[in-house]
Amino acid sequence: MTDILEATHRALCRHGYADLTIQDIAAESDKSKATIHYHYGTKEALFSVFLDYLYDQYTAQIDAASGETPLEHLHSLLDILLWDSTDPAKQAFQTAILEIKAQAPYDESVQEQLIEFDAYLSDRLQAVIEAGIQTGEFNDDIDPSTAADFLTTTIKGAHTRQVTVNHPPEHLTVSMANYIQTYLLDDDPTEAPPA
Structure with a gap:
């Protein structure tokens, strides 16, 4: 799911790794937090x-x-x-x-x-x-x-x-x-x- 990976890239650059959450990634994507957890778990x-x-x-x-x-x-x-x-x-x-x-x-x-x-x-x-x-x-x-x-x-x-x-x-x-x-x-x- 390239869109989630692109959203991860944007979120990582915005928040850094240590403070980054799945919710931050979801906020950069059109996917929900639950969808990201479903595909990747952690x-x-x-x-x-x-x-x-x-x-x-x-x-x-x-x-x-x-x-x-x-x-x-x-x-x-x-x-x-x-x-x-x-x-x-x-x-x-x-x-x-x-x-x-x-x-x-x-x-x-x-x-x-x-x-x-x-x-x-x-x-x-x-x-x-x-x-x-x-x-x-x-x-x-x-x-x-x-x-x-x-x-x-x-x-x-x-x-x-x-x-x-x-x-x-x-x-x-x-x-x-x-x-x-x-x-x-x-x-x-x-x-x-x-x-």
Whole structure:
């Protein structure tokens, strides 16, 4: 029931997780509190489904990145992930994610679901970096896993700063470009070896 999940998203951004009730979600929906309880039972069960819903949105965002070269693909990914801070929909999405992250130390199932978010981003970044090394566009001395981990941590940190202290994530764009130029790009790019 997508409408209930969308209502959950709106209610979460408005009330936060700790104070959120099924009634708050019903108030954002055309469904009654009883209907939501019927479909999901508890707030915790609803949030498990809600996280799956967010995961599908998140992975679709990442999969929308493209480029003719690995470098273009990486820049496309960063453009998507270091979103325009004036976009209220993206702000709301990151607020919702941060609210959920706050529950992870106390809820193993939430933590497991959030690990999937993290792994998806890291895996995509690593695949792009590996492709860049194969084509000779990126430095073959770098470890793709370490570089992907660094980029993932930096991006997630930018999202947290945006939500908590209103620091625009796009400010990181210049630093990311410098990182790519200094550490990822091959100083002497060559053609990829024949297959």
